[in-house]
Amino acid sequence: MTQRFPVPGRQRLCSLTRCLLPLTFALFLLAGCQPVSAGRGSQPAGAPGLGDPNFPFLGNGGYDVEHYTLDLTVQVSDNTISGTTTLRATAIQPLSTFNLDLLGFTVDAVHVNDLPAEFSRRAHELTIAPRLRLSAGDLFTTVIRYHGRPEALADPDLAFISQGWNQRDGTIFVVSEPGGAMTWYPSNNHLSDKASYTMRVTVDAPNVVAANGVLSDTRVTGNQITYVWEMAQPMATYLAMLAIGDFVRVEGVGSEGTLIRHYFPRADAAALTANFANTGEILDFYSDLIGDYPFDEYGVVVMPFPLGFALETQTLSVFGIDVTLESVNAHELVHQWFGNSVTPAAWNETWLNEGFASYLQKLWSERDLGSELTDNGMRQYYNAMQQMKLPAPGTVGERDMFSMTVYERGAWVLHALRLELGDDLFRQILRTYYARFEGGNVTTADFIAVANEVSGRDLTGFLNGWIYSAEMPSIPE
Ligand code: TRP
Ligand code: ZN
Numbered sequence: 005m006t007q008r009f010p011v012p013g014r015q016r017l018c019s020l021t022r023c024l025l026p027l028t029f030a031l032f033l034l035a036g037c038q039p040v041s042a043g044r045g046s047q048p049a050g051a052p053g054l055g056d057p058n059f060p061f062l063g064n065g066g067y068d069v070e071h072y073t074l075d076l077t078v079q080v081s082d083n084t085i086s087g088t089t090t091l092r093a094t095a096i097q098p099l100s101t102f103n104l105d106l107l108g109f110t111v112d113a114v115h116v117n118d119l120p121a122e123f124s125r126r127a128h129e130l131t132i133a134p135r136l137r138l139s140a141g142d143l144f145t146t147v148i149r150y151h152g153r154p155e156a157l158a159d160p161d162l163a164f165i166s167q168g169w170n171q172r173d174g175t176i177f178v179v180s181e182p183g184g185a186m187t188w189y190p191s192n193n194h195l196s197d198k199a200s201y202t203m204r205v206t207v208d209a210p211n212v213v214a215a216n217g218v219l220s221d222t223r224v225t226g227n228q229i230t231y232v233w234e235m236a237q238p239m240a241t242y243l244a245m246l247a248i249g250d251f252v253r254v255e256g257v258g259s260e261g262t263l264i265r266h267y268f269p270r271a272d273a274a275a276l277t278a279n280f281a282n283t284g285e286i287l288d289f290y291s292d293l294i295g296d297y298p299f300d301e302y303g304v305v306v307m308p309f310p311l312g313f314a315l316e317t318q319t320l321s322v323f324g325i326d327v328t329l330e331s332v333n334a335h336e337l338v339h340q341w342f343g344n345s346v347t348p349a350a351w352n353e354t355w356l357n358e359g360f361a362s363y364l365q366k367l368w369s370e371r372d373l374g375s376e377l378t379d380n381g382m383r384q385y386y387n388a389m390q391q392m393k394l395p396a397p398g399t400v401g402e403r404d405m406f407s408m409t410v411y412e413r414g415a416w417v418l419h420a421l422r423l424e425l426g427d428d429l430f431r432q433i434l435r436t437y438y439a440r441f442e443g444g445n446v447t448t449a450d451f452i453a454v455a456n457e458v459s460g461r462d463l464t465g466f467l468n469g470w471i472y473s474a475e476m477p478s479i480p481e
Contacts, residue, residue, distance in 0.1 A: 047100030063194025108155030175249035198238035245317035258284025269308035359414020
């Protein structure tokens, strides 16, 4: 029973918080998960985690969130937030207490169903004791008022930035995969509880705010501007995006049915507009391949500095200025279907995100370059991975969630399936899998079941070999 979050660095010195967090957690759990200030003895408590195999204390048990409303006033210059988060959720068990995940900040007040509620805090667990106990099936509203400067959450995969909220040179951006959402708003911080969002973000002019979904309103009050963004389809917490800075909005053309709107740093807007000019075309390509684009609008937000990565934040992927490549654009677009709309149920099955994005990104370049090139490239990876003895991608620990195993051996699962079945059946499997699980959560077993059903064969052994065997199977003839 160890607290695995925040993640320990790869062979790094143990920082004070990293060592203390597991300890506070162990004590918290020994105390029976009961918040001291709530004092409810043996009353039913929502679990402080969902038991994710990699992050057992991310998310919380006992309820399901339907909608988040984030009202944030952000002081860009001193990097502080004054916020109110309103959650509409359904209790799935009786609850005398339940938890949200929030790291740092001062919590000023909590209300449940308009009544003040007691609360206590341990590490990233905010435990709330509503005045009236909730019953299973109750739809209830929780309002949390909080303020402060977001706390840094280190991540072994991210070199110079934090997981979650970041401020650099007057630009604010969020990159939360997997657990960083708790650095800026209280939530049920696990990908298995998706919800729609309203974000109302107030900043000093002339800052521009970009976030997920559709910009539904912009209000100016004196020197302040409030941007209202609506994300109507369900979204996992790690995909919630906020970017604040000197951005220009560029509306693109090229897609048949989806508005393309990008946010570029003012100084680089012309060059980036050219870089991303075919985004609509790529989007239409994947809509044809997989099924209609899952959301209302799409675009990217590019930071005015290098990050070394991009992240597929829903409807608004975030890019460092150093990775604004067509291949990465295609990769993050694929994630809108696989990852964002169809989301793994747990963090040990990231191949369902990254294997799909890595492989399907190649199908975009294949359009110009031909399928032989894809196959040659895949075979080179096959040989390299065999020599490296890469482990199987199917279930990975937290250190391997974004490793070559997940991206490239993950991609090989799909390439092998395509070689085995041919293009038509392969596409039919992708389309059926997407259509069936659109907007929801999946496991590897769900994917295998669809492959079996669509092909009319039992491919379980074949796919298990590619997904779970330490040794890669031989390439289908
Ligand atoms: N999902 C991202 C991609 O493949 C990679 C990624 C994983 C990431 N964790 C991250 C990016 C954290 C930024 C921050 O495109
Ligand atoms: Zn990816």
